[in-house]
Amino acid sequence: MSPDPRHWRSIRFWLTRYADKFKIRWKIEKMVKATTGRAVNRRSSSSETSTKNRIKITARKLFAERGVEAVTVREIIAAAGAKNGGSLNYYFGSKDALIEELLAEIFREMSDAWLVGLSEIDKKGGPTSVSDIVSIIIDPPTPILVSDNSPTASRFLASVLSTRRQVVRDLMDRMHFSVFARLLTYIQELRRDIPPEIMRQRLIFFAWYAVSALGAYEGFQANGRRDSNIWTDYDPLQNIIDTGTGLIEADVSVPSNKRRSYADQKSKSVKRQSKSSSVVDEIFL
Numbered sequence: 001m002s003p004d005p006r007h008w009r010s011i012r013f014w015l016t017r018y019a020d021k022f023k024i025r026w027k028i029e030k031m032v033k034a035t036t037g038r039a040v041n042r043r044s045s046s047s048e049t050s051t052k053n054r055i056k057i058t059a060r061k062l063f064a065e066r067g068v069e070a071v072t073v074r075e076i077i078a079a080a081g082a083k084n085g086g087s088l089n090y091y092f093g094s095k096d097a098l099i100e101e102l103l104a105e106i107f108r109e110m111s112d113a114w115l116v117g118l119s120e121i122d123k124k125g126g127p128t129s130v131s132d133i134v135s136i137i138i139d140p141p142t143p144i145l146v147s148d149n150s151p152t153a154s155r156f157l158a159s160v161l162s163t164r165r166q167v168v169r170d171l172m173d174r175m176h177f178s179v180f181a182r183l184l185t186y187i188q189e190l191r192r193d194i195p196p197e198i199m200r201q202r203l204i205f206f207a208w209y210a211v212s213a214l215g216a217y218e219g220f221q222a223n224g225r226r227d228s229n230i231w232t233d234y235d236p237l238q239n240i241i242d243t244g245t246g247l248i249e250a251d252v253s254v255p256s257n258k259r260r261s262y263a264d265q266k267s268k269s270v271k272r273q274s275k276s277s278s279v280v281d282e283i284f285l
Contacts, residue, residue, distance in 0.1 A: 052091045055080045059088075060102050064155035064222075068099060069163050096167075103160060103171050106153050111179045113140035118182070131245045133186050138210060138244060139237045151221050154214040161211060187248060194252060202248050209247060213240045 058080040062071045073088050073095050084090070092098040117136035127133050160168055172180075184203050191199065217240070220231045 051080075051082055051087060055082060055088055055091060056098070056102060056105075059098055060152045060156050063099070063102075063159055064152040064218075067159045067163070068156075099160065099164070100167065100171055102156065103168060104175065106157060107172065107175055107177055109153075110140075111177060113142045114179050114183060116141050118179070127186050127190065129245075130187050130190050130248055131241065133183050133190075134206075134245045134248070135241050137180075137183060138214070138241045151218045154211060154218040155222075158211045158215040161208075191249060194249075198252055199248075202250075206244055206247050210240070210244055213243075 055076060059071070059076045062076060062079060074085070076095075076098075077085055077088055080087075082088075088095065088098060092101060114136055117140050120141060121127050121132055121136065157168075187203065188196075188199055194202070217231060217236050
């Protein structure tokens with residue numbers, strides 16, 4: 001039977017009972033708040049990571065398809081489905097900073113993939129042909145940007161190289177992107193018979209060719225078009241490797257009036273190579 005609230009004892013009973021209830025509820029709420037706060041923080045952190053990655057993948061896809069200069073921040077935010085219009089600036093600071101982060105990610109993965117290739121070939125005693133090195137560059141043993149639903153790295157890189165070559169060069173300098181230089185050095189050492197000036201030029205041509213050819217093949221993979229058999233008649237990567245190797249190792253056609261000067265330069269090739277500017281730098285001039 002419930003106590004009579006009109007009785008002073010009953011009043012004290014009710015006050016005590018509800019005071020105890022309030023204390024218990026306050027303690028429970030405090031514990032729930034602390035627990036919920038941590039859970040919310042974890043969800044918030046996960047959501048932020050998801051939003052940031054979504055913006056990166058979306059931006060790289062748009063840049064690859066349309067070029068870095070043709071895509072606006074607003075278009076990236078809309079395509080990424082970000083709720084806050086300032087998300088890109090919040091996570092990256094600016095469109096330029098986003099482009100640099102995307103480049104850095106690609107360079108890191110390329111470097112890691114190439115190092116795996118070099119390690120495998122070193123276990124066999126080192127490269128014995130230019131084709132060995134070109135194969136590592138064109139078709140490394142580990143894939144790049146496996147997180148993307150469709151390939152974008154080559155087309156994105158080609159787009160940046162066409163309009164922001166200095167940005168690429170500066171970033172490579174800051175990252176000490178030495179593995180690419182090491183690969184090119186292997187090629188130079190394997191073909192010391194080719195005059196250094198010609199080899200330097202060919203390596204630059206090769207780098208441009210590789211980016212363009214891989215970008216075209218990547219576009220075919222991403223679009224899934226089957227209206228042309230240019231990419232299906234023969235293994236396209238192997239053909240890019242073969243043509244890239246041929247570009248580097250083609251016979252040298254030296255004009256008769258320059259044969260003597262090239263012969264003199266050939267004997268000094270090692271010295272001239274050490275004094276010449278980096279081939280890697282010249283690729284991104």
